[in-house]
Amino acid sequence: MYEWDFSVIPRNIDLLLLGLYGTIKVFLTAFAIGLPFGLVLALLRLSRNKIVSLSASLFIDFLRSTPALVLIFWFFFAFPILIGLMVQAFLAATLTLAIVAAAFYAEIFRAGIASIERGQWESALALGMTYTALMRRIILPQAVKRMIPAFLERTIELLKTTPLMAAVAYSDLLFQAMDIAQKTFRPLEVLTAVAGIYFLMIYPMSLGVRKLERHLAKSGESTVH
Amino acid sequence: MPKAVNLLYIDGRIMGNNYNWDFNSILINWDVFAHGLVVTAQLSALTLATGLGLGFFLGLARYSRHQIFRLPSSIFVEIFRNVPALVVVIWFFFAFPIVSPFEVDAFTAAFLAISANTAAFSADIYRGGIQSISPHQWEAGRALGMSYLTIMRRIIFPQAIKRIIPPLTGRGIEAIKLSTLASVIAVNELLYAAKQLSALNFNPIEAYTTVAFLFFIIIYPLTHISYFLERRFGLSD
Amino acid sequence: MSVVLMIKKLKKSFGSLNVLQGIDLEVEEGETIVILGSSGSGKSTLLRCINFLEMPTSGEIYLNGALVGNPRGEGENSRIIYRESELCRLRTKIGMVFQQFNLFPHMTVLENVMEGQVTVLKRQKTDSAKRAKEQLERVGLIDKIDQYPSRLSGGQQQRVAIARALAMDPQVMLFDEVTSALDPELVGEVLLTIRSLSEEGMTMLLVTHEIGFAYHVADRILFIHEGLIHEQGIPKEVLLHPRQVRTKEFLEGHSAFSLPEIGTSSD
Numbered sequence: 097m098y099e100w101d102f103s104v105i106p107r108n109i110d111l112l113l114l115g116l117y118g119t120i121k122v123f124l125t126a127f128a129i130g131l132p133f134g135l136v137l138a139l140l141r142l143s144r145n146k147i148v149s150l151s152a153s154l155f156i157d158f159l160r161s162t163p164a165l166v167l168i169f170w171f172f173f174a175f176p177i178l179i180g181l182m183v184q185a186f187l188a189a190t191l192t193l194a195i196v197a198a199a200f201y202a203e204i205f206r207a208g209i210a211s212i213e214r215g216q217w218e219s220a221l222a223l224g225m226t227y228t229a230l231m232r233r234i235i236l237p238q239a240v241k242r243m244i245p246a247f248l249e250r251t252i253e254l255l256k257t258t259p260l261m262a263a264v265a266y267s268d269l270l271f272q273a274m275d276i277a278q279k280t281f282r283p284l285e286v287l288t289a290v291a292g293i294y295f296l297m298i299y300p301m302s303l304g305v306r307k308l309e310r311h312l313a314k315s316g317e318s319t320v321h
Numbered sequence: 322m323p324k325a326v327n328l329l330y331i332d333g334r335i336m337g338n339n340y341n342w343d344f345n346s347i348l349i350n351w352d353v354f355a356h357g358l359v360v361t362a363q364l365s366a367l368t369l370a371t372g373l374g375l376g377f378f379l380g381l382a383r384y385s386r387h388q389i390f391r392l393p394s395s396i397f398v399e400i401f402r403n404v405p406a407l408v409v410v411i412w413f414f415f416a417f418p419i420v421s422p423f424e425v426d427a428f429t430a431a432f433l434a435i436s437a438n439t440a441a442f443s444a445d446i447y448r449g450g451i452q453s454i455s456p457h458q459w460e461a462g463r464a465l466g467m468s469y470l471t472i473m474r475r476i477i478f479p480q481a482i483k484r485i486i487p488p489l490t491g492r493g494i495e496a497i498k499l500s501t502l503a504s505v506i507a508v509n510e511l512l513y514a515a516k517q518l519s520a521l522n523f524n525p526i527e528a529y530t531t532v533a534f535l536f537f538i539i540i541y542p543l544t545h546i547s548y549f550l551e552r553r554f555g556l557s558d
Numbered sequence: 559m560s561v562v563l564m565i566k567k568l569k570k571s572f573g574s575l576n577v578l579q580g581i582d583l584e585v586e587e588g589e590t591i592v593i594l595g596s597s598g599s600g601k602s603t604l605l606r607c608i609n610f611l612e613m614p615t616s617g618e619i620y621l622n623g624a625l626v627g628n629p630r631g632e633g634e635n636s637r638i639i640y641r642e643s644e645l646c647r648l649r650t651k652i653g654m655v656f657q658q659f660n661l662f663p664h665m666t667v668l669e670n671v672m673e674g675q676v677t678v679l680k681r682q683k684t685d686s687a688k689r690a691k692e693q694l695e696r697v698g699l700i701d702k703i704d705q706y707p708s709r710l711s712g713g714q715q716q717r718v719a720i721a722r723a724l725a726m727d728p729q730v731m732l733f734d735e736v737t738s739a740l741d742p743e744l745v746g747e748v749l750l751t752i753r754s755l756s757e758e759g760m761t762m763l764l765v766t767h768e769i770g771f772a773y774h775v776a777d778r779i780l781f782i783h784e785g786l787i788h789e790q791g792i793p794k795e796v797l798l799h800p801r802q803v804r805t806k807e808f809l810e811g812h813s814a815f816s817l818p819e820i821g822t823s824s825d
Contacts, residue, residue, distance in 0.1 A: 098420060161537050163500075163501040170530065215658045221611060226642065238662075259407040262505075277415060287411060294404050
């Protein structure tokens with residue numbers, strides 16, 4: 097019968113907190129970069145210049161189709177040689193996660209706008225509005241409200257992709273967990289506890305978004321997925 | 322990794338543009354990629370089948386009237402939806418073997434982790450599909466005198482299938498992308514092959530670019546098939 | 559009486575589908591024209607070409623005697639180029655009301671009626687609010703100004719839509735099947751609003767299925783069939799003594815189950 101020993105966790109709590117700090121640092125930085133970049137990508141995709149919108153589309157599709165870990169490895173191992181500079185794990189991981197998130201945000205943005213009924217476009221045009229005015233006054237205000245749940249969900253997803261940094265040896269929560277597990281020979285306790293920490297962070301957020309979705313559905317607002 | 326750092330110092334002095342592209346070693350070693358691709362395919366197919374299958378029963382159990390089905394399945398679904406996939410992979414490889422009654426090698430660990438993840442997400446897709454069929458359909462079936470099972474079989478399922486298939490293909494695509502996580506525990510799939518080759522031939526750019534490209538040309542068409550299915554099944558609704 | 563709107567040889571195709579095959583029309587100031595026709599005849603398309611929500615494939619449209627757009631090329635190759643800015647300006651002079659109302663759900667009733675004035679006509683907010691209230695008074699909805707559209711009935715929403723279009727002080731009003739999406743008991747209030755507009759002298763074109771309304775309110779009836787004006791004239795002629803076979807068939811289909819007339823003889 098296996099003898100459980102959870103005491104390794106409080107004994108290494110400082111390392112775990114360090115890892116948690118790393119996770120949150122990457123999460124917030126990637127979010128801060130990914131969100132504006134996602135909006136830029138979405139606007140490029142909406143451009144009436146065919147070349148611009150097609151390139152943006154392809155770029156977005158590429159980032160959504162290629163596995164994030166492949167991109168992280170590329171940024172960490174391949175990119176530095178291409179530009180002749182060392183790329184730190186933090187930079188490679190954060191940038192990759194940021195632009196992947198941006199691609200998904202851009203897609204949510206596009207879906208939000210597409211979900212506005214044609215009639216809204218037409219009645220705004222019938223009043224004599226230009227394309228810019230109609231986007232600014234009629235379409236975007238309505239679209240943004242619809243996008244919020246999907247947008248929040250994707251942000252939680254961003255948090256769930258942060259453990260990938262451990263694969264390039266960045267000191268996030270998972271990396272510290274693996275490190276401690278090796279040192280203490282207690283992988284079961286350590287890894288289970290860390291899985292628990294992730295769960296305790298993410299589950300409440302997920303529940304919150306689901307509540308919000310239900311609330312919005314009740315008040316008659318449709319949402320994008 | 323030390324090798325990559327050394328390379329950097331050498332190239333750092335010459336500047337990045339003088340890099341000698343070396344796709345030759347990629348072509349010579351195409352069999353390594355091919356083998357990796359096969360393992361990726363195996364892992365994806367197995368996790369997909371298991372995940373989607375298990376997800377079906379989880380979906381039913383989760384919304385059953387009996388607590389004994391509801392509670393365990395809900396717990397399972399919430400755990401594997403909310404714990405990041407890589408954490409689960411690591412857990413199954415390093416932690417699970419300690420309490421596991423059977424052998425857990427890297428492939429098995431990845432398989433278990435990704436299947437659980439896929440099953441947890443599919444469960445809600447199945448449920449959503451069934452619940453989205455209007456209650457009027459149930460009423461119509463009952464008015465004709467049909468039993469619960471007959472209504473499910475003849476009226477609900479055929480319609481639900483149409484609504485379920487597009488998001489499930491999305492899940493399938495996700496399973497393929499998740500297979501790359503197995504490289505972290507040294508499963509010999511496509512990404513790991515790139516790691517091996519780049520360490521061997523000092524050509525990380527070619528190796529990783531090739532692999533990124535390969536994943537893209539496999540997955541991108543699949544996403545379009547998924548959109549196509551969405552439109553096709555959406556029309557007849 | 560001046561000609562406000564003139565349409566010459568208007569054609570519109572969607573790919574290989576020729577919806578409008580050559581419409582010629584002159585609309586005089588103050589005229590109320592009702593356009594009838596079966597679905598697919600092109601009647602809505604005609605309306606939507608007038609304010610360029612659909613771009614004509616060929617043909618010319620004149621507002622107040624001035625051609626809309628810039629002609630290019632000679633003879634066989636002549637086309638008309640339309641600039642967005644010119645179309646936007648045109649649309650401020652031609653108001654449109656839609657079957658699905660299309661009110662802006664994120665704005666109150668008052669804001670809806672002010673929106674076009676402020677954003678497009680660049681009027682002052684206070685001025686726009688005053689005029690908006692005038693129009694809402696005119697359609698009988700002044701007590702709903704701070705409500706959101708979702709709180710209003712279909713008939714009320716449609717009247718707000720009419721007020722919104724009127725607030726732009728248009729020269730011509732276009733009504734595209736504006737009562738087709740309404741519950742029967744709400745149709746009346748909208749039709750009454752439209753009739754009073756007609757009596758006040760607004761130039762308007764309506765596409766509708768309300769034949770009785772057409773009879774009492776229209777100055778002229780157009781019957782469109784397969785993309786062409788098949789028959790036109792005053793209501794008494796077109797509706798009671800149609801000359802063309804198709805017109806007769808259309809009207810018979812429409813009056814298959816009408817209530818018997820009380821008192822008046824129809825011949």
